[in-house]
Amino acid sequence: MKKEDVFERYSRQIFIEEIGLEGQKRIMSAKVLVVGAGGLGSPVIQYLAAAGVGTLGVADFDRVELHNLNRQIIHNENSVGTLKVKSAEVFVERLNHQVKYIGIEEKIDQRNVEEILSLYDVIVDGSDNFSTRYLINDMCVKLRKTLVYGSILGFSGQVAILNHQGSKNLRDLFPEPPFDEDIPDCDSLGVLGALPGVVGSMMAIQALKIITGLPVHLNQITLIDTLKWRFQTLDF
Template sequence: MAIEQDNFQRYSRQIFMEEVGVEGQRKIMSTKVLVVGAGGLGSPIIQYLAAAGIGKLGIVDHDVVELHNLNRQVIHQEQDVGKPKVHSAARFVEAIHANLQYEVYSTRLEEELADSIFPLYDIIVDATDNFDTRYLINDSSVKWNKPLVYGSIQSFEGQLTVFNYQGSKNLRDLFPRSTDDSNLPTCDSLGVLGPLAGMIGNMMALQVLKLAIGLPVESNKLTLIDSLHWNFITVDY
């Protein structure tokens, strides 16, 4: 099936790639992705999935924009401080593509909500920084058999992987739940340079697009990035 002329022109630089083509773009445009978190990681993920023409974009976030978010959460602006992140995220998506389908959920992700919305999406993305939510996202992805693109950042370091894809392992296989993870470091305690969020978030968005197209995605491998010393390694798990 041909792609409309407007869409062909908009996405031509993707379509021209041998690995994508018209068929791959059609797959992107029929894929529904749920991004949990519209902060440091969620911002570039939302930005590039919307720009790539993803079929439907779901965004879950209960938080409001704060001034200290702006060094890395690039879809939000000064005028958004004090307002729900999903509102500025929605405005950003509309500015990129007025006809792009999206749904925002201005609430904390709980099990009941996960059970109601995870079945509606093809791919889940964990862009959160809360350990309780991470395990909920993981367990719900396993429950509903959804591939999960996972990433995290702090200071100069980041990591990403794809869980629960074609029988691959999940978060609990890699990081068994600690009895007390409340004291583990986060961006709030150690800080983070903004471009690192862009690096990891964009890599996560790329994995989402590869999943959507059906391109090879390695299983049971964790990519670790030390941007201070510019070390990139991948480890099996």
């Protein structure tokens, strides 16, 4: 893409004083891994690709199902039955072909987590189970990687920046993971489709702020209650 085309495409970001040309260059050279191409991953992938993130890795081993479509907005009816990473690749290519997309068609586990995470600057966790969340968190601590954390259920969500420049991590917030089978999830209690759009967009903003070197609030978690319309930030 020619320089003038780059400016035209990203001008509304470049016009922001705190970002400018230098910030856009940082975005275009950044390597971000999004774990999960579902409810949270969808808006994260959408906005990071739109912002021009240079390399966008997406890890997911699931296939698109019809019930995903109320919230997983990068997929569509034609995607049902296909791998989510393949569907996400089509979306990203149509939105911004300059983004280098890397689809990781496997479950992140003890065997591959270090190899996968080590290739990226920022990790955005949109996974849907505690075992994966803690595995990713612990590897981010080991590799000194910044982790953007989010979760959703019903009308509620959470967002936090973890392990950024020595800040606290998930185990400082929740020392031990609960048993997944004891925790309600979207499959059992549901989720309003627009909620992951709100929470995922917040996660994307945090990732872009980190990439561009803007100040972020650390050792805090933001609690989002869209039913009562309350937003609360707690220190930990």
